[in-house]
Amino acid sequence: MDMKVTKKKLGLKEKYKLMTRDLGWDTTYQAKEDVFPYVGYEGIKIHDWEKWEDPFRLTMDAYWKYQAEKERKFYAIIDAHAQNNGHLNLTDARYLSALKIFLQAISPGEYAAHKGFARVGREFPGVGTQVACQMQAIDEIRHAQTQIHAMSNYNRYYNGFHAFADTRDRIWYTSVARSFFDDAMSAGPFEFMIAIGFSFEYVLTNLLFVPFMSGAAYNGDMATVTFGFSAQSDEARHMTLGLECIKFMLEQDPDNLPIVQNWIDKWFWRGFRVLGLVSTMMDYMLPKRVMSWREAWDIYGVENGGALFKDLARYGIKPPKGWDDAEKAIDHMSHQFMLGLYQWSFGTAFHSWIPSEDDMNWLSAKYPDTFDKYYRPRWKHIKKLADAGTPFKNYGLAKLCQCCQLPTVFTEPDDPTLTCHRETVYNGQKYHFCSDGCQHVFENEPEKYVQAWLPMPQLFQEPINGDLGAWMEWVSLRDGKDNGDYAGSEDQQNFEAWRGLATTNQ
């Protein structure tokens, strides 16, 4: 006789529930508000955490198994890449400027996301939500590490990578990304989820990762392509989490709508400004270009974003406030940005350059309404100065926006010949902004943004006291190696010499 007792058949959903949310309980020895002290002050009302729908159902055993498989492949490829001098397969070492910016500004952001998700993975009172956030926390440290490991070999041969841990905290342009992630982490748990989980991971991530990884593939950078591919399935999980989170907040209470809308407006604009760096990479820094920033925006911004906000309209969500201003900036921002980077290239740990005639022809084809009219003449003038031996360098300090921390190089949405500049007086102090979007963000929370660390005033304080050489030392920038024009740089000379060794018999 079969003694086996027939067990209840468990569905996948039921089983996952037993493996996660059934583990938690309502505490009785300690009050709930003491166990989860940060969940109330933002004003988001959650009535029933049980209504949370798990965005994916992954138990730890499956997680270890899948992730280990990906890790094995990733390190096998980057080891081979390092061993075979894979860097000599790059289209051109100019390409590395994009990677240098990535390592200095974006990889630290991955780490910040890791810490932030660990925090919300503890602070949310729902087990389902916590587990999903914890998995993202461990994924994000993975991304920070795979990026550092993939770029480590470039650091052995090229300038500009060596001091990423110093530039992250001290150099002026990384404070754009740093202030973005610091802003999200200093917010409450729900706003953090809208900032990173929704706006960054869902709305903007395709604009960052797809062009970046395609750019790497187009330009022979196997190391970066590999971490991109390897991170993709993690990113898919993160996107689902971000979307589930926003829907959950909106479904729980109608009072949440205005708060969430306000965060969407804020974080769309904050994210859009950070992505300015990507536009420049796509239009200028890739020797072999994938598509223009305008084309990427049309696909990943207008089409995908449009569909998303149509979907969210049933909750009463409107497209972000700055959407129209963003659209108006698309055909201008990469040019304005690269012109800025070029004139301040003495202060960047990456190279910039004057686009070649071919490059400019490509740009005018991609930007028929703006490039020839507004930007080609400026590049031509700069080229003339360079040819005459008097290259254009702007040793004046950039005026930085108090909110996004970019130099105020952008123009009025409806007048590309007029620099956009806004001011707000708060507690007797004057603050400067690059746009209406940034001014609005500030005015909603001035007490937060007056605290911002601004790299330019730092120049006149200890230990620099206005001395450029002291500043370079403080940010670990090696003058004549890390900075300046790509033309004539050590990176250029080395790359050409090494490639010559590899491809000729000289």
Next chain:
Amino acid sequence: MQIDLRTVAIQPQRQAFDHLVRRFGDKPASRYQEGSYDIQAAENLHYKPTWAPEKALYDASLSRIVMQDWYALKDPRQFYYSTYTLTRARQQETAEANFAFVESRGLADMLSDELRDVALKVLVPLRHAAWGANQHNTFICGYGYGTTFTQPCMYHAMDNLGIAQYLSRLGLLLGDTDALEAGKQAWLDDAAWQPLRRYVEDCLVLRDPVELFVAQNVALDGLLYPLVYERIVDEHLSARGASAVAMLTQFMSDWFDETRKWVDAVLKVAAAESEHNRDVLQEWTRSWSARAASAMVPIVELALGAEADEAVGQQLAALTARIQKTGIPL
């Protein structure tokens, strides 16, 4: 015969990133070093947290422990994401094979009712304690200072979750969903489990990352794992013919052996830093391990009955010796 393949040799410009050269000298860095040291933002933090405006975004003063360099608290296993995941993936394969073995041979059905009952009664409620451990380690990772200290805590938290899930599967295999329900009921209401639940809940309101590390990873785990998985499962149950249970908990035994090396290394370096640290650690390890020991007694009784007091006493002595070895006088 060795043939040297010829490749184009080019001269590297440098060996490692600046911050690693400053720490370890001008030589190639390991992947553990690259992925762990100085990767947390350290200076010019932009805003105060709105959730704790008197603190900084990364704030070492959340703990009473003071370190001149928090990166000194390194992990002797040198786990970064990749080595961690590969290690657990291998262990996961073994665990899977063990579950399959027990299931396919019908070993669970061969257990006597009495032993099965003991196994379910002791092990199933522990899935909730493991969830508590997950909360604490997630907290330490989130609010602790310095990646070498906080990164293994994230791995530890995910391990705690994995253990809670293995215990749930064990409950389903030896019992059914009813076993999980009964276990939760016991966790919530039975007198035997209340001291431990109170311990875990009291830890949920601790906000000093290092104290939490001591309370969970040193004191509670330091008693619970040897008592439950060595004393009860490996000795008591196996000796009576229930070695199938030991197969289902092999992951936990192996895990404890591995992770205690890291836990001890953290204590050792933190204690060696200063007299102040030593005093604080002494106070914490003393009070939390005493509390953990008394919380464990009624649970161990479920299996060992009258021998429980002695078993816990022995284990407490062993833990005390272990802590003393790290340089903390008890």
